[in-house]
Structures are given as C-alpha cells and as structure tokens.
Amino acid sequence: MDLLPGVSSPSDLRRIPASRLPELAEEIRDFLITKVSRTGGHIGPNLGVVELTIALHRVFDSPREPLVFDVGHQIYVHKILTGRQAGFDKLRARGGVSGYGNTTESVHDWSESSHASASLSYVDGLSKAFEIEGDPRPVVAVIGDGALTGGMAWEALNNIAAGGRPVVIVVNDNGRSYSPTIGGVATRLAALRLTPRYEKTLDKFRSAINATPVVGPVLYDALHGIKVGIKDMVSPQGMFADLGMKYVGPVDGHDVAAVENALQLAKDYGSPVIVHCVTHKGFGYAPAENHEQDLFHGPGAFNPETGEPVAVPSTSWTDVFADELATIGADRDNVVAITAAMLHPTGLARFAEDFPARTFDVGIAEQHALTSAAGLAMGGLHPVVALYSTFLNRAFDQFVMDIALHGVGVTVCLDRSGITGNDGPSHNGVWDLSLLSAVPGVRIAAPRDGETLRLELREAVAVDDAPTVLRWSKGTKSADIAAVERNDGYDVLAHGMSKDVAIVTVGPMAAVGLEVATALAQRGIDATVIDPRWVIPVSDELTNCLTEFALVVTVEDGLRLGGVGSAISQAIRDTGSLTPTREIGVPSVFPQHGSRDEVLRECGLSADLITDNIASWYARIHGPHEVSALRNNSQV
Ligand SMILES: Cc1ncc(C[n+]2csc(CCOP(=O)(O)OP(=O)(O)O)c2C)c(N)n1
Numbered sequence: 001m002d003l004l005p006g007v008s009s010p011s012d013l014r015r016i017p018a019s020r021l022p023e024l025a026e027e028i029r030d031f032l033i034t035k036v037s038r039t040g041g042h043i044g045p046n047l048g049v050v051e052l053t054i055a056l057h058r059v060f061d062s063p064r065e066p067l068v069f070d071v072g073h074q075i076y077v078h079k080i081l082t083g084r085q086a087g088f089d090k091l092r093a094r095g096g097v098s099g100y101g102n103t104t105e106s107v108h109d110w111s112e113s114s115h116a117s118a119s120l121s122y123v124d125g126l127s128k129a130f131e132i133e134g135d136p137r138p139v140v141a142v143i144g145d146g147a148l149t150g151g152m153a154w155e156a157l158n159n160i161a162a163g164g165r166p167v168v169i170v171v172n173d174n175g176r177s178y179s180p181t182i183g184g185v186a187t188r189l190a191a192l193r194l195t196p197r198y199e200k201t202l203d204k205f206r207s208a209i210n211a212t213p214v215v216g217p218v219l220y221d222a223l224h225g226i227k228v229g230i231k232d233m234v235s236p237q238g239m240f241a242d243l244g245m246k247y248v249g250p251v252d253g254h255d256v257a258a259v260e261n262a263l264q265l266a267k268d269y270g271s272p273v274i275v276h277c278v279t280h281k282g283f284g285y286a287p288a289e290n291h292e293q294d295l296f297h298g299p300g301a302f303n304p305e306t307g308e309p310v311a312v313p314s315t316s317w318t319d320v321f322a323d324e325l326a327t328i329g330a331d332r333d334n335v336v337a338i339t340a341a342m343l344h345p346t347g348l349a350r351f352a353e354d355f356p357a358r359t360f361d362v363g364i365a366e367q368h369a370l371t372s373a374a375g376l377a378m379g380g381l382h383p384v385v386a387l388y389s390t391f392l393n394r395a396f397d398q399f400v401m402d403i404a405l406h407g408v409g410v411t412v413c414l415d416r417s418g419i420t421g422n423d424g425p426s427h428n429g430v431w432d433l434s435l436l437s438a439v440p441g442v443r444i445a446a447p448r449d450g451e452t453l454r455l456e457l458r459e460a461v462a463v464d465d466a467p468t469v470l471r472w473s474k475g476t477k478s479a480d481i482a483a484v485e486r487n488d489g490y491d492v493l494a495h496g497m498s499k500d501v502a503i504v505t506v507g508p509m510a511a512v513g514l515e516v517a518t519a520l521a522q523r524g525i526d527a528t529v530i531d532p533r534w535v536i537p538v539s540d541e542l543t544n545c546l547t548e549f550a551l552v553v554t555v556e557d558g559l560r561l562g563g564v565g566s567a568i569s570q571a572i573r574d575t576g577s578l579t580p581t582r583e584i585g586v587p588s589v590f591p592q593h594g595s596r597d598e599v600l601r602e603c604g605l606s607a608d609l610i611t612d613n614i615a616s617w618y619a620r621i622h623g624p625h626e627v628s629a630l631r632n633n634s635q636v
C-alpha cells in the first residue's frame with residue numbers, strides 16, 4: 001500500500017518504520033516527476049534532497065525546531081511532507097503552492113526569498129533569539145554548495161562559529177549550482193567528498209559501542225567528545241574547523257539512515273556543527289541525471305518518460321543577447337563576460353564557448369561580480385555582467401560606489417526584468433529602474449524587441465566612461481516593432497493626428513502601448529506612442545517633444561515609484577511646462593506567484609486597463625466637451 005497519501009505532517013512521517021523509508025523515498029520521487037513534469041519547476045534539486053528531507057523531519061521537530069532552506073528551490077519535498085501535496089497540481093501557478101518557501105502556506109516555512117546564501121543569517125538570528133529567550137532548541141539551515149559561494153554565507157558563518165549556539169548547518173553538496181560549482185570552497189568540498197571512510201569508521205564505532213549491553217548507548221554518548229576527536233582526526237575538514245565549527249561527514253545524502261544518524265549526532269552536539277551531505281542533483285531520474293547542462297535544475301514542462309521539453313521552442317530575449325554578445329566578442333577582444341553561477345540561464349554560454357579565457361563565473365556572488373567588473377574596466381577591458389534583474393538588488397552598493405563613482409565602462413545586462421510571475425515576488429525584476437535611475441552618470445536602455453536589443457547592446461559596450469545597463473524580460477522576445485520616426489533621443493512608434501496624448505513606453509511595453517493607442521482612437525482620443533530606447537537619463541529632445549502634448553502617460557514594467565515615468569514627469573516639470581503627466585507602473589507590492597500576464601494585469605499593466613485609465617484621465621483633465629469635440633473632429 002502506498003505510504004505517501006498517509007503523510008500529511010512530519011508526525012505521520014515519524015510513524016513510518018525505518019525499514020520502509022526507502023519505499024517512501026521512491027514514492028516521493030514518482031510524485032515529483034509526475035507533478036513537476038506537468039508544471040515545470042526545480043525537479044533536479046528536489047530529486048537530490050528526498051532522503052535528506054525525510055531525515056530532517058525525522059530528527060528535527062519542525063516547526064518548533066526551524067528548518068530554513070537556502071534559495072528554497074529545493075523545498076518541494078519539505079512541502080510534500082508538511083501537508084501540501086494537493087498544491088502541486090498547480091505548482092508555481094495561481095492557486096497552487098509557490099516554488100519557494102511561503103509562510104502563508106505553512107508554519108513549517110520560514111523564508112520566502114529565493115535569493116541565495118541567506119539561510120545561515122536567518123538561523124544565526126533565530127538562534128540568538130532563542131538563546132535570549134532561554135530556549136535551547138536547535139535551528140537548522142540547508143544550504144547548497146552553490147549558495148555557499150555567496151559572501152553572505154561566510155558573514156553568517158563568522159558569527160555562528162563564535163556563538164556556541166545549537167545551529168546545525170546541513171551542506172547539501174551535489175557539486176553543482178546550475179553548472180559545476182566553481183572556486184576554492186567547491187574544491188575543498190570536493191576533496192572532503194572523497195573521504196567517505198569517515199562515515200564507515202563512525203558506523204563501525206557506533207555499532208560496536210551500541211552492541212555493548214546496558215552501558216552501550218550511555219557509553220556512546222559519553223564518548224561523544226572522543227568521537228568528535230576521531231572526527232577531527234579522520235576527516236580533514238580544516239575549512240570549517242578553523243572557524244571553530246565541528247564537522248560531521250561526508251555523509252551519503254541518499255542513505256536515510258546515515259543522514260539521520262549524522263543529523264542526530266549534530267543535534268545532540270548542541271553547538272554549531274556542519275553536516276556535510278553528499279547528494280546528486282536529479283538523483284533517481286535518468287533524464288535529469290544525464291542532463292549535462294544543469295541536471296534539470298529548473299526545466300519547463302517535460303515528458304516524464306523521456307524528459308523531452310513539452311513547449312515549442314521560441315526565440316527568447318536571452319537568445320538574442322547571447323547571439324549579439326558573441327558577435328561583439330569577435331569584433332572587440334577587450335570585451336569580457338561575467339556570470340554569477342548562471343552561465344546558461346543568462347545567455348553567456350555561447351560567449352564562454354567562443355572566448356573561454358574572457359568569461360568569468362564568480363559563483364553566486366553578484367556583489368563580487370560587479371566590483372571585479374570595475375577592476376576589469378580599470379584594467380582596460382570592457383566587462384559585460386549578465387545577471388537576473390532581481391539579483392542585482394544585493395549589489396546596488398557595488399554598482400554605485402565601485403562602478404558609477406569611478407565612471408568606468410561596465411555594461412550590466414539584466415535578464416528577467418519586470419514581472420516574471422511564476423517564481424514569486426522575490427524573482428520579479430521590478431526594482432532595477434527605480435534603483436538605478438538614482439545613480440549619477442548611469443545610462444539605461446530598455447530594448448522593445450530583438451533589433452533594439454542588438455543595437456542598444458552595441459551602443460552600450462561602446463561607452464567606456466560610464467556604466468551602461470540594458471534590461472529585458474523573461475521568455476519569448478517581442479515581435480520586432482519598427483519606428484515610424486527615429487530621433488536621437490527617442491523613436492516614434494505610432495503618430496497620432498494631434499497632440500492629445502503621448503504614451504511613452506519602456507521596453508516591451510511598446511506592444512501594449514500600440515494596442516492602447518488603437519483602442520483610444522476608437523474612443524476619439526488621439527495617441528502617439530514613443531519609445532525612448534535609452535530611458536535614463538531622460539533626453540532633452542524627448543522632454544521638449546513631450547511638453548507639446550495635452551497629456552503624457554508613461555508605461556513601464558518596473559516599480560512606478562521612482563521609475564522612468566517619475567524621471568520623465570520631473571524632466572517635463574523642470575522645463576516649467578504644465579503638461580499633465582501620469583505614470584503607469586508596478587505598485588510597491590509583493591504580488592503572489594502567477595503567470596506574467598496575470599500579475600501584470602493585477603498591477604494595472606494590461607492594455608484594457610491602461611486604455612480605461614488614459615481615457616478617464618484625459619476626460620478629467622480636458623473635460624468631456626473637449627473630448628466629444630475631438631471625437632467630432634476626428635470623424636471629419
Ligand atoms: C543571489 C542569487 N543569485 C542567483 C540565484 C539563482 N540560483 C538559483 S538556485 C542556484 C544554484 C544554487 O546552487 P546550490 O546552492 O548548490 O543548490 P542546488 O541547486 O545544487 O540544490 C542559483 C544560482 C539565486 N537564487 N540567488
């Protein structure tokens with residue numbers, strides 16, 4: 001009889017006999033493959049933590065003893081074991097479970113952010129809180145080898161190691177981020193992975209001691225300290241011991257009993273301890289295990305039998321960037337590329353293939369990526385840093401103080417800008433325009449289609465005395481939209497017959513702007529659609545053009561507060577013009593996961609809602625009589 005349907009809480013799990021846990025693990029794997037093949041998601045990372053998560057919930061009493069998952073993309077098994085199996089039919093979609101932690105879904109979840117390398121800081125804080133409250137309960141972080149390459153993890157380790165509090169850090173070491181994890185930390189972990197003899201020694205030691213009648217278990221505990229000593233001798237783990245952290249492992253992360261033993265040891269230890277679990281991303285599912293690029297890190301929907309993708313391939317914004325950067329790389333040998341452990345997702349794989357010596361994977365280390373880029377630029381090169389927009393947030397200071405302050409020629413290319421949707425609030429790339437428009441000297445372009453992306457990327461890498469930024473959305477690129485008039489400071493995409501309304505669109509909102517203009521015309525309102533291309537700084541040419549209109553509306557897939565619209569309105573006001581302006585953008589909220597279109601609509605960024613708003617603003621500003629007169633004129 002299947003076990004999984006009977007598990008809706010960790011206490012249900014703990015009632016299952018240890019001998020049947022491998023069976024449960026297989027049921028969970030089948031569940032994951034069946035569900036995630038339909039919805040898409042992080043199948044690889046979650047197949048790698050099935051046994052680990054079972055062991056976690058058998059040893060620790062969640063939620064009283066917190067389990068914090070780093071990034072949270074590997075949290076599906078935790079959700080399956082904490083009463084949320086039904087939510088997987090709509091995983092990452094509206095009405096289903098989110099793809100990361102979600103405190104609204106369950107008390108078992110702690111962090112909702114999908115930004116890596118933060119889990120140790122959460123548990124540092126939680127452990128300090130419990131200590132102050134006189135509560136000796138342990139806290140647990142599960143952090144991947146990739147997330148361990150993020151600087152924040154080491155800031156936290158520095159604090160945890162000195163604190164003496166019951167913090168258990170489970171290193172889920174599968175040797176991968178998307179690609180093989182880079183750097184000294186990864187190399188050290190790999191060396192540790194090669195010393196499995198430690199676990200065997202410990203097992204023999206434990207079984208010998210525990211076999212001693214009566215005094216065995218007591219003796220085992222009493223010898224705990226010696227075992228720790230043995231650990232230090234048997235397992236070279238200077239990396240953590242030097243920090244004052246005890247170390248258990250390396251443990252076979254797919255052996256539930258071995259992981260349970262190691263976790264119990266760590267829990268009993270009562271002070272900061274690392275449990276090093278060696279796992280395999282995609283474990284138990286051949287299409288994932290054989291997927292060299294990223295072991296099915298986060299595919300879209302796929303055929304469960306073959307692993308083949310279901311979606312029909314289309315040209316993405318990322319594809320256009322990848323192609324154009326490789327072409328630029330051939331023309332300009334001083335152009336180099338930097339990724340923060342996302343070579344393929346950001347489109348740098350082609351450049352890396354053509355120019356391996358000019359491509360740098362710095363690990364999940366966006367702050368370092370930017371300041372290293374400043375160094376590369378100071379050294380005479382032109383770095384192109386490719387990130388997802390949301391991950392730039394954590395490197396804002398480095399952008400301002402290490403790049404912009406020095407006026408160095410670094411180009412930052414932000415993929416997944418704007419609303420991404422299914423990856424939840426922490427993945428939307430909506431802060432970039434507001435944050436960066438405040439930076440002195442920055443130049444920001446928002447391509448509206450593939451052609452303008454190519455053009456603006458070339459323009460960006462030609463600038464060597466200021467930071468340049470390009471930002472584009474997730475997924476299929478917009479159809480090319482030709483300008484009906486091209487000026488230095490802006491493109492006109494559609495001319496109205498009068499100066500009723502100017503709709504200034506940022507990037508891919510151009511297509512929406514043209515839809516709105518057509519709809520307004522049917523209501524007797526004339527709209528001109530304008531794409532600034534380079535949206536920050538606002539060009540004088542654009543500002544002067546806009547002051548001639550009766551109403552200026554900007555539309556951007558980014559925060560309304562402090563976005564491009566704010567900058568344009570301010571530029572118009574600074575001329576002394578009284579032209580009324582309105583800014584349409586993403587409100588300052590954290591929208592829940594859903595499709596991009598669903599979330600854009602909720603934010604008021606759908607063509608019909610924009611049309612209604614512009615019509616009502618126009619009527620309110622210019623009076624209904626004028627609108628009807630206009631309507632009469634336009635019918636002439
Ligand atoms: C700050 C930040 N940068 C980039 C990412 C994108 N990202 C998500 S998972 C991942 C790899 C994580 O590797 P690891 O921690 O080893 O976990 P695994 O996928 O191997 O389980 C990356 C780079 C992120 N979530 N956060």
Ligand SMILES: CC(=O)[C@@H](O)[C@H](O)COP(=O)(O)O
Pocket residue numbers: 071073114298345416420423474
């Ligand atoms: C976990 C993580 O940060 C990424 O893997 C995220 O899921 C982005 O996925 P896409 O590449 O599909 O936008």
Ligand SMILES: [Mg+2]
Pocket residue numbers: 144145146172173174175176177181
């Ligand atoms: Mg990993």
